Amino acid sequence: MSAATGAAAVTRDGRVLRCRVSTGRHGTLDGPAMAEVTEALLALDPAETGAVLVHGDGENFCTGGDVRAFAGAEDRYAYVHGLADTFHSMLRPLAASPVPTVAAVPGWAAGAGMSIALACDLAVGGTSTRMRPAYPGIGFSPDGGMTWTLPRLIGAARARRVLLTDEVLEAETLAELGLLASVVDDDRVADEAAAVAHRLAQGPTAALGRIRGLLSVTWDRGLDEQLAAEADSIATCAAGPEGAEGLAAFGEKRRPQFH
Template sequence: MTASEQPLVSVADGVLRIAVSTAAAGTSLNFEAVSAGTDAVKNSGSEVGAVLLVGTGANFCAGGNVMAFAAAEDRTTYVRDAADTLHEFVAALESVGVPVVAGVHGWAAGAGMSLVCHADIAIGSRSTKFRPAYPALGFTPDGGMSWALPRIVGPRRARDILLSDTVLGGEEAHRLGLLTRLVGDDVVVSEAERVARSLAAGPAETIGATKRLLAQSDTNSLAEQLEAEAVSISTLAGSPTGREGVDAFVEKRRPDFPR
């Protein structure tokens, strides 16, 4: 089965795979996948250890479907409904207790760039390109880009990128932190799949607890974060996950972490 023949949303090897765009409609954001992906993320159980975002056409995601915007009888209502649907998906990704991995090939523009900003690990290549794309339409950002981008690249650089509609190549995106790993052009998606499977096979309780600590660090003082870390590590030390990790280390064997 080729990538384009796979379901928009599927689970295999502990990875919840969501194809956020397809070749149809010029690799614009696929709202069928977004809606189904939201439900799948919200209802994921212990069988899901990672979420993988990919595109199945020439690009990761070229942004919203501008032709659909133009054809809408009431553009205000149409775009508001589209933004609400996307934002429900973003909120689900931000709150999920497992890693979110993005395989970013080709363009990540508009909403596609926003989605990459919410991935824990974003894998691309030197030919990957980012563009906010909103100013060209006379729009402002959605998908949480105005919240996430300043946290990744810093507030002043985010202003420059968003206000001037800057195009970023893969190397610059990697330097700024939009991409966390650079690989060859032809292995972006396969490497993202490999990383997602590896994470899904890891200690789920530990990964979830680490994500919670990282989320708290945005608003915690150092003293509050130190206390949160102390509570978390000591709790895990007495858990089946922590016990298995320590015992496996002492016994010089591969740990068999509980799911």
């Protein structure tokens, strides 16, 4: 439970696990909530959870940590290092989730908020959604895996430009770069992201998890190794209950019912 809001940071909506990472109108990263989200992600069971929905509770997704607290820390190195370690403890299981992850990104995703959005599989934004690294603006370098995810998503040269110039990325550009999977009216972001999460949660959870796993290692493997992994994965899917249902539904000309 977040000390900032008195509300649970993790709730369940059917097969969707909802994780709130920020609080307040500005979308400040909710430090106390991170432990709750981390625990839930580490305990995630694909038998009961088919997707994770990451969101805030204000008009902005997340604008990063409490800068005033950074400035007031007696030992800034120890304080910021500790916060980064806690943040990364949440990011690791999010990135390694066995089920798809969706971010509802209204307004600003800056600093840590941008890192979280980049770590999710799909991000749904509005016409007013903006992303900005923001770290250079306070004399910091990024955390949350931004220097790892961003070049893999948009290429090394473009990532250098975005990070070194602290570029503000508008919704249209974010969609063109693939950093937003879809852009809807601002007042529909939460509903659309939830709908995407629910559709994924009703899909073939094991197969989607294997797709995530294959994608996560593709940059570290040669083609032959990836082909071998794909062969093992598709055969495992075919021999499992989801494959059986999918093939039966295809033969019977009906929609598969995976759950």
